Amino acid sequence: MYTDNAQISHRQLFRQIITGLLGPCFLVVPVLPGMTGRQGVLCLLTGAAVYGFLCIYFIRIRNFFQNPEKYMGKFLGKIFILLYTSWLWFMGVCLLLITARITGRFLIEGSNSWAVILLAAFAAYLGSHQGLERRGRMAEVSFPILLLILGGMMILAAIQVRPEYLEEMGELTFAGWARGSWQVLCVFLPFAFLPAALGNVKRPGDTGKVMWRAIGLITGLLILTIILLQGSFGLGGYEHEEYPAIRLMSGIRLPGDFLERVDLFWVGALVFGILFGLGSVFFYSHELLVRIHQEKTALAAGGAVVLGALACEKAGTEPDFFIRITIEIYGPLLFLLLLLAGFTGKKGRAVKTGLLSLVLLGLSGCGISLEDRVFPLSMGVDYENGHYRMVYGIPQLSKVTGQNKEETQSGEEQALVYEGLTPGDVQERFNENQENYLDMGHIKTLILGESIMENREALVEFLGFLEENPAVAGNIYVFAAEDMEEIMSLDGQEADSLGDYLTGILENTLDKKEQEAVVLQDLYGAWHREEEFPKLPEVTVVNKKPSIRQHS
Structure with a gap:
């Protein structure tokens, strides 16, 4: 619930970003095609650099997201936000599926996936209604523990590294770099929702450094993950795995062997991060709908996300399907909408109307009769x-x-x-x-x-x-x-x-x-x-x- 007085500090913003994104990124980035060796590192650096420049743009367009109907009119403003928010609903289904798969495979073997989906959705939805300030405090408290477990165990994983594996350079081609960089840009799409939050941050004009630090930390940990995976398994030794980062952690042994399954702590922290990200999906979905006066539909949208996850689980849909759709459809769509948000004034409204019409025309032509x-x-x-x-x-x-x-x-x-x-x-x-x-x-x-x-x-x-x-x-x-x-x-x-x-x-x-x-x-x-x-x-x-x- 956004109010004029509901604001969070820069530190709370930083910790919310890390808490919500680190878990999903650990799972998704290592399995992207071509994200191995030096090419994977270069792609991550390229994606981070692009978002580093976009941070300045995000600050500039924050006012648009506070009241889109003011800048585009009621009808086009609603269309813009609904298109923008649809990716949140789409990824909500994906996060619920990932939670069910990881829980059933690594935490509670044989658990009913539908029960996990319902419980995860219920917990995340309740947490999303605690208000902006409470979510900020929740992230502020949980961030150190989450980073200690996720980051600390990566340091322990370095013990498994074989130096000879790190000597393998892997392929590096322009096409592979371009494709991988685009994939990173699409995986980092949650950063595209920062303009919706910056209007409720203290001193929003100074948030550039906060976003840069968040992007830098996430990128650094992902680069470390790619290096550790190559050093532990060699190129070609982990690409076939569905969750290579979890497999990496399963080989960790603490000195004295007093905990045989120490990797479960890492998986538990991972699931917590995913649930926090899921709560962000519900929270920002509600807040964006409030800004076009459609808050009464937020509950129905949340229910549709849960039903969609249950249907996809029954049909056997893999989370990779949602990643592919993000890369092929939602990536171009959201970047075009971000560009659209940058035009203001009467001329800007005409440009927005034209571009949004092209978006709708393109979407209507995507299907085959x-x-x-x-x-x-x-x-x-x-x-x-x-x-x-x-x-x-x-x-x-x-x-x-x-x-x-x-x-x-x-x-x-x-x-x-x-x-x-x-x-x-x-x-x-x-x-x-x-x-x-x-x-x-x-x-x-x-x-x-x-x-x-x-x-x-x-x-x-x-x-x-x-x-x-x-x-x-x-x-x-x-x-x-x-x-x-x-x-x-x-x-x-x-x-x-x-x-x-x-x-x-x-x-x-x-x-x-x-x-x-x-x-x-x-x-x-x-x-x-x-x-x-x-x-x-x-x-x-x-x-x-x-x-x-x-x-x-």
């Missing part, structure tokens, strides 16, 4: 003679949309077959031979052929291809078939769409055959844990129709 998409409801894959063979079961568009329109012959259900050395090659060949965009977000069933089931390496590569595609849901039913193409050839012929048909059979008998239901997320889990893949229900042909029988 239904008529320009193809929606496979089933997919079959096999691997023979070093090649993947993939079959897409494409139904009529009316089957997907629920519209009962007459289709032309070209719209009839069909099974399209393509081959390639890798799953990516297969998809490229599909795109080269089809005029419509392949939308894999509606797949209901996946049929694995006998050969790929016997070749774990090929199956793992295919699973990796699916996991990298954010449109592919984790709740797709998976089946095995001795002759995958024979099964897929039935799509839309004697049976309805194969995806709907098999899903209907399985779900109608789920009580009796619950142990037979295997979803794609089960295969992901077995792959990452290096366990044996679960047995799949087998699909056969009976009376020219697909039938589910014993496990394969």
